[in-house]
Amino acid sequence: MYLLDTTSTAAISIYALLSTAYKSMQVLYARPVDGPAVSAEPVETRPLPAVDVIVPSFNEDPGILSACLASIADQDYPGELRVYVVDDGSRNREAIVRAHDSYSRDPRFSFILLPENVGKRKAQVAAIGQSSGDLVLNVDSDSTIAFDVVSKLASKMRNPEVGAAMGQLTASNRGDTWLTKLIDMEYWLACNEERAAQARFGAVMCCCGPCAMYRRSALVSLLDQYETQLFRGKPSD
CATH class of the missing domain: 3.90.550.10 (Spore Coat Polysaccharide Biosynthesis Protein SpsA; Chain A)
Known part of the structure; x- marks a missing residue:
């Protein structure tokens, strides 16, 4: 039992460490950067x-x-x-x-x-x-x-x-319950952290x-x- 408890604790600790590292990198790479110019041609003429x-x-x-x-x-x-x-x-x-x-x-x-x-x-x-x-x-x-x-x-x-772009999603019933608040938070994280970080590498997995x-x-x-x-x-x- 002691070995099992130790193994479980180690696994949870490693998971927590990796999750924290992943979220930290996600936040870092989600920061906006200057992108390439859209076109040398003035927008008004196109x-x-x-x-x-x-x-x-x-x-x-x-x-x-x-x-x-x-x-x-x-x-x-x-x-x-x-x-x-x-x-x-x-x-x-x-x-x-x-x-x-x-x-x-x-x-x-x-x-x-x-x-x-x-x-x-x-x-x-x-x-x-x-x-x-x-x-x-x-x-x-x-x-x-x-x-x-x-x-x-x-x-x-x-x-x-x-090649693709997505809108910012907001749950219309976000104020109803704690669950809808969590769902709305997940929408925000998906749009403003996950996809934003993936876009830095030109590899957004899903819109x-x-x-x-x-x-x-x-x-x-x-x-x-x-x-x-x-x-x-x-x-x-």
Whole structure:
């Protein structure tokens, strides 16, 4: 027993030491640095990239989807903006019908109704296949975005060395319980430490799904792998 206790204590101590070292390095490398110049050409003379916003939806609450689309419609982005709302074979089409009724006269909005549920990835791919913008912004149907999100992300993407950018995530119910506060804290750490530190090495492992923008050329080159990705030998959707 004594040997087991000693081994357990040593393992926990080593884990704590490594975790502390990892977090310390993460904080250090998350500090902002001066990046490469976006382009020698003045920003004013370069055309703004066209942005396609893709919103996959499955059995979403009508009010929540409406709030999501309203936040996208209210973007201040001065360039071309198109929105593709994909209903992924919902059993109840009320949300998508209500959304269509609200935005059918808005030329920026297109609606895609899939005959059956195929999963988020394939729903996104269906919209990507119909879109043509320079940049693709994925937004979850239960998320709302600030009015300047597209402008800020597109500004970051003006740097040709950037293949993807993500927004700062905030839990809308963060004030409800201690658990939602912890979830919101995890969002903050993921955006402002983990991804920021990884970006210093040009190797961000993941852009959070609720609000992530990709350069189309980079996205299309990996689209087949994205759509058919497996986890433990099974489709990841």
